[in-house]
Amino acid sequence: MVFSSLEFIFFFLPVVCIPYMLCKNIRVRNIILIIASIIFYAFGEPKAVILMLLSIVINYGLAMLMDKYGEHKKLFLILSVVINLALLFYYKYTGFFVESVNSVFRLNIDVPVIHLPIGISFFTFQAMSYVIDVYRGDTPAQKKLSNILLYISLFPQLIAGPIVKYHDIEKQIDKREVNFTNYSLGVRRFLFGLFKKVLIANNAGAVWSLISNMDHSGISMSTAWLGAIAYSLQIYFDFSGYSDMAIGLGKMFGFDFLENFNYPYISKSIREFWRRWHISLSTWFKEYLYIPLGGSRKGNLRTYVNLFIVFFCTGLWHGASWNFVIWGLWHGFFSIIERLGLEKLLKKDKTTIISRAYTLVVVVIGFAIFAITDWTELKSYMGIMLFNLNNCILDDSFIFILKNNAVILLAGIIFSMPVYKLIENKKTEKPAYGLLYILMYFGGFILSVAYLVSSSYNPFLYFRF
Numbered sequence: 001m002v003f004s005s006l007e008f009i010f011f012f013l014p015v016v017c018i019p020y021m022l023c024k025n026i027r028v029r030n031i032i033l034i035i036a037s038i039i040f041y042a043f044g045e046p047k048a049v050i051l052m053l054l055s056i057v058i059n060y061g062l063a064m065l066m067d068k069y070g071e072h073k074k075l076f077l078i079l080s081v082v083i084n085l086a087l088l089f090y091y092k093y094t095g096f097f098v099e100s101v102n103s104v105f106r107l108n109i110d111v112p113v114i115h116l117p118i119g120i121s122f123f124t125f126q127a128m129s130y131v132i133d134v135y136r137g138d139t140p141a142q143k144k145l146s147n148i149l150l151y152i153s154l155f156p157q158l159i160a161g162p163i164v165k166y167h168d169i170e171k172q173i174d175k176r177e178v179n180f181t182n183y184s185l186g187v188r189r190f191l192f193g194l195f196k197k198v199l200i201a202n203n204a205g206a207v208w209s210l211i212s213n214m215d216h217s218g219i220s221m222s223t224a225w226l227g228a229i230a231y232s233l234q235i236y237f238d239f240s241g242y243s244d245m246a247i248g249l250g251k252m253f254g255f256d257f258l259e260n261f262n263y264p265y266i267s268k269s270i271r272e273f274w275r276r277w278h279i280s281l282s283t284w285f286k287e288y289l290y291i292p293l294g295g296s297r298k299g300n301l302r303t304y305v306n307l308f309i310v311f312f313c314t315g316l317w318h319g320a321s322w323n324f325v326i327w328g329l330w331h332g333f334f335s336i337i338e339r340l341g342l343e344k345l346l347k348k349d350k351t352t353i354i355s356r357a358y359t360l361v362v363v364v365i366g367f368a369i370f371a372i373t374d375w376t377e378l379k380s381y382m383g384i385m386l387f388n389l390n391n392c393i394l395d396d397s398f399i400f401i402l403k404n405n406a407v408i409l410l411a412g413i414i415f416s417m418p419v420y421k422l423i424e425n426k427k428t429e430k431p432a433y434g435l436l437y438i439l440m441y442f443g444g445f446i447l448s449v450a451y452l453v454s455s456s457y458n459p460f461l462y463f464r465f
Contacts, residue, residue: 001043003190003245004197006452012040013249020253021183026174030150033253037155041119044159048117051087052153058083059127060148063134067141080131088124091116096320119159121317123152125284130166132288139167147173156249160242162260162280169255176254186251188441192420193244195444198451200415201237203408204230207401212371214397216380221392224384226401228368233412235367236265239278265416268355269343270334270362281317285310304336311335318370323378327370334362 001008016036023029042049062080066073089097091114098111130148133139142148148166150173157164211219211227243260250257264276274282290310296303308329315328338346346355368385372378384391402409 001040003242003249004194004448004452006449009194009449012036017252021178026176029178029253030146030173033154034146034150037150037153037158040155041153041158045118048120051091051117051120052123053149055084055087055123055127056149056152057145059131059152060142060145063131063141063148064143066131066134073135077131077135081128084124084128088120090114091120093316093320122161122163123158125163125281126152126166129163129284129288133165133167139170142166142170154250154255156246156253156255157257160239160246161278162243162246162257163284164257164280165284168258172255178254182254183252186248186253188248189251190245190248191441191445193241193246193248194448196237196241196244196415198241198448199444200408200412201234201241202451202455203405204237204412205234207405207409208234208371210401212381216377216384219384220395220398221384221388222394223398223401224368224381224388225364226398228364228371228385230405230409231371232265232364232367233409233416235370236261236416237412263416263418265360265363266356266418267359268349268352269338269346269359270331271338271343273359273363274331274335281314285314289313300339303339307332307336307339319373321373322375323369323373327366330362330366330369 001012003009016032020029020032023032038049038053041052059080062076066076069076094114095111098109101107102109102111130139130151134141151164151166151169152158154164207230208227211223211230214223240261247257247259258280260278260280262276262279264273267273267276290306293306293309294302295306311328311332312325313328314331315325318324318327334342346358349355365382365385368381369378372381
């Protein structure tokens with residue numbers, strides 16, 4: 001079940017919200033959310049519920065052992081990290097590892113087919129962050145298993161984040177304010193995420209699907225770039241839209257989740273891009289990998305090695321395929337180049353035109369790498385994008401696709417900038433903006449529902465991660 005589905009919007013959510021709002025007891029409310037979260041996860045992954053619950057119990061138990069036997073807490077930390085990464089490796093990377101070994105050593109080991117549980121990367125990272133925080137003393141070990149169960153399984157952020165750290169919502173689990181103001185804010189945020197996901201991401205995705213499925217030998221450089229731009233819009237509005245819906249749902253139930261996206265496509269460098277893109281993941285790697293490795297405290301060479309490791313892991317986290325690793329290292333390369341002096345040059349661009357254009361080109365090329373998992377297809381597509389100078393004209397395919405999708409692509413470009421924030425800030429100042437604000441929500445909801453009723457194309461990219 002996805003948030004952008006009719007069964008979630010018109011059945012699951014009302015069934016959960018009504019008893020939750022009628023009940024005033026926080027413990028009962030937590031029980032309602034735990035039951036709802038398990039049902040929500042079981043709807044798509046009935047067998048994997050046991051795996052998720054097992055992960056929760058193991059990490060809860062190890063944190064309790066840390067609290068009781070403090071002199072051995074490092075051992076329990078190691079056990080937690082090993083168990084969590086072992087589960088993640090088995091379900092997500094076993095097949096990839098065997099394929100890589102076969103390729104390198106020219107073996108013929110049977111590649112196991114293991115079903116990837118939805119959201120395993122997200123709930124595993126949350127469980128690890130909790131145990132690590134207990135080890136560091138950043139948060140006390142939680143005595144109530146139900147609190148950890150709610151923290152990790154909470155359905156708004158369970159399957160696609162944002163990755164929530166326990167110390168950020170620890171107090172909210174036992175005490176939070178649920179009122180009309182917060183609920184209405186949450187509803188608006190959810191609806192805005194729904195519009196982004198259904199109206200922009202799905203339609204931009206259809207453009208990318210059309211172009212990527214063409215015979216690569218027959219497409220021009222301009223068409224290849226159009227496809228990569230469409231995919232860049234799809235993945236941003238797909239994931240940021242889902243994050244908006246998660247944050248909105250959290251607000252409806254009284255939780256304040258941290259922001260996960262902050263208009264990354266207006267960035268003036270790749271380093272800034274990563275401060276704006278998938279903030280919860282980049283923060284997680286910074287706090288739990290980059291800084292423990294030494295961060296930037298041990299000289300330039302060590303800093304670059306640490307950045308290489310972090311971006312390698314960032315790419316690999318997204319999927320068991322070398323294109324994700326290459327995508328991570330692509331961003332890591334430019335992050336290092338910027339540290340070496342490029343960022344200083346970019347800051348001299350007072351108009352920011354060059355710096356923003358440079359960032360967008362790097363990001364769009366990167367997402368083309370990210371999108372294509374087949375190595376042969378990736379080489380072919382990148383060859384057309386970057387080197388097909390003999391066929392870089394605006395051909396008939398480019399003109400036809402752009403003509404039929406100009407409105408949605410233009411909407412994606414406009415709303416990837418802080419236009420919504422401008423309208424929201426202005427709505428109290430001028431009646432016209434307030435009217436536009438209301439019409440945007442009302443019209444957007446009607447259009448979104450109409451789209452969901454009439455279309456079967458409603459993918460969610462981050463389910464596979």
